[in-house]
Amino acid sequence: MSLTDREREIVALLRRDPLIGSEAIAQELGTTRAAVNVHLSNLGKKGVILGRGYVLSEQQSVVVVGGVNMDVKARSRRAVVSGTSNPGTSAMSAGGVGRNIAENLARLGTRTHLVAAIGADGLGDQVLAATSAAGVHVEHVRRSARATGTYTAVLDANGELVVAVSDMAATDELDPDHVNAARDLVAAASLVVLDGNLATATLDFALDLATRAAGRVVLEPVSVPKAALLAPLLDADRPIFAVTPNRDELAALTGLPTRTDLQVEKAARALHDRGVELVWVRLGSGGSLLSGPAGLVTLDAVPTEVVDVTGAGDAMLAAFCHALLDGAEPAAAAAYGHAAAALTIASPHTVRPDLTDRLVRSTTA
Numbered sequence: 001m002s003l004t005d006r007e008r009e010i011v012a013l014l015r016r017d018p019l020i021g022s023e024a025i026a027q028e029l030g031t032t033r034a035a036v037n038v039h040l041s042n043l044g045k046k047g048v049i050l051g052r053g054y055v056l057s058e059q060q061s062v063v064v065v066g067g068v069n070m071d072v073k074a075r076s077r078r079a080v081v082s083g084t085s086n087p088g089t090s091a092m093s094a095g096g097v098g099r100n101i102a103e104n105l106a107r108l109g110t111r112t113h114l115v116a117a118i119g120a121d122g123l124g125d126q127v128l129a130a131t132s133a134a135g136v137h138v139e140h141v142r143r144s145a146r147a148t149g150t151y152t153a154v155l156d157a158n159g160e161l162v163v164a165v166s167d168m169a170a171t172d173e174l175d176p177d178h179v180n181a182a183r184d185l186v187a188a189a190s191l192v193v194l195d196g197n198l199a200t201a202t203l204d205f206a207l208d209l210a211t212r213a214a215g216r217v218v219l220e221p222v223s224v225p226k227a228a229l230l231a232p233l234l235d236a237d238r239p240i241f242a243v244t245p246n247r248d249e250l251a252a253l254t255g256l257p258t259r260t261d262l263q264v265e266k267a268a269r270a271l272h273d274r275g276v277e278l279v280w281v282r283l284g285s286g287g288s289l290l291s292g293p294a295g296l297v298t299l300d301a302v303p304t305e306v307v308d309v310t311g312a313g314d315a316m317l318a319a320f321c322h323a324l325l326d327g328a329e330p331a332a333a334a335a336y337g338h339a340a341a342a343l344t345i346a347s348p349h350t351v352r353p354d355l356t357d358r359l360v361r362s363t364t365a
């Protein structure tokens with residue numbers, strides 16, 4: 001593998017100071033941070049270690065089959081009073097669970113393909129452009145007859161969600177044929193991530209396709225009602241590598257109580273019996289529980305200032321997958337995921353543009 005002169009210079013700086021960020025590298029080399037990030041990404045693809053053991057490899061690819069939305073976030077300046085007009089600020093950004101996971105993966109340097117649907121409208125143009133610019137391969141993002149999905153959220157002054165309305169629109173139209181068109185990519189992928197927002201018949205088809213291929217499948221159940229619909233799809237004949245519910249979604253997936261850690265452990269075992277290797281239970285600011293062949297591991301959340309919690313779970317899942325592909329043990333990958341979640345929560349953006357750089361720094365110690 002040959003490196004360019006500029007890549008060699010960057011490697012030398014990283015060897016001298018593993019905590020150096022792309023801004024400092026840019027200053028040392030008299031170039032821009034954007035240019036340094038491109039070099040870092042290329043170095044990753046050439047297999048050069050950038051973080052604590054997370055080697056990024058050109059051969060590994062991920063396919064995410066999932067939802068795309070335009071997120072509209074309105075932040076009230078004061079405690080929200082319903083039935084009134086609350087003064088505040090608002091911003092739009094590309095969202096959707098599957099899309100967010102794909103963008104975070106691509107930003108971390110993983111070759112990522114997104115299979116998704118958007119509308120033939122201006123919002124679709126914007127989310128497609130943002131997703132592609134982040135490095136996601138979007139050739140399987142199709143235009144549907146329905147509008148691009150939207151997720152409209154009201155946050156209070158503390159960044160906590162007050163209420164949200166989602167209209168998945170085009171994503172609801174994503175059908176098995178659409179997934180089937182990407183079957184070669186799915187077959188070649190090291191990992192396939194399935195966003196539980198998809199129509200159940202589409203998820204069923206995607207699960208079949210992905211579990212027949214050699215790669216690993218990660219399923220994000222997204223909500224209690226979706227988890228209840230997903231429950232019948234889990235079957236030991238279609239072994240899933242990881243499922244990532246919160247406590248209530250785990251209850252919906254298994255029909256078992258999940259209030260105590262002991263109950264969570266039992267419910268996780270019920271999923272293991274249905275072919276799920278890892279059950280990663282998210283507990284918000286309480287961290288997570290990871291159940292798998294190595295037993296039960298408790299992970300702490302990384303303490304952080306809360307600006308906006310939207311997308312924390314998506315960043316966490318992307319970082320987890322990225323680290324796994326680079327050979328990390330599941331518990332180490334999950335800890336990396338918590339670092340990504342904390343960085344996302346401390347920022348008003350659903351997907352942080354500088355996530356890669358910050359993660360390299362926060363895990364290189």
Ligand SMILES: Nc1ncnc2c1ncn2[C@@H]1O[C@H](COP(=O)(O)OP(=O)(O)OP(=O)(O)O)[C@@H](O)[C@H]1O
Nearest residue numbers: 282283284285287301304309311312313314338341
């Ligand atoms: N208040 C908080 N303080 C610190 N970390 C938090 C907080 N809330 C969430 N996190 C972090 O974000 C991770 C994901 O959040 P959570 O468990 O709420 O998942 P989720 O419900 O899937 O999130 P999402 O809002 O993306 O759907 C947590 O495991 C934790 O690391």
Ligand SMILES: O=c1[nH]cc([C@@H]2O[C@H](CO)[C@@H](O)[C@H]2O)c(=O)[nH]1
Nearest residue numbers: 067069095096097151166310311
């Ligand atoms: O019903 C839904 N609500 C929210 C989302 C998305 O969740 C993302 C954050 O995790 C956010 O970007 C929103 O679009 C969705 O896809 N479906």
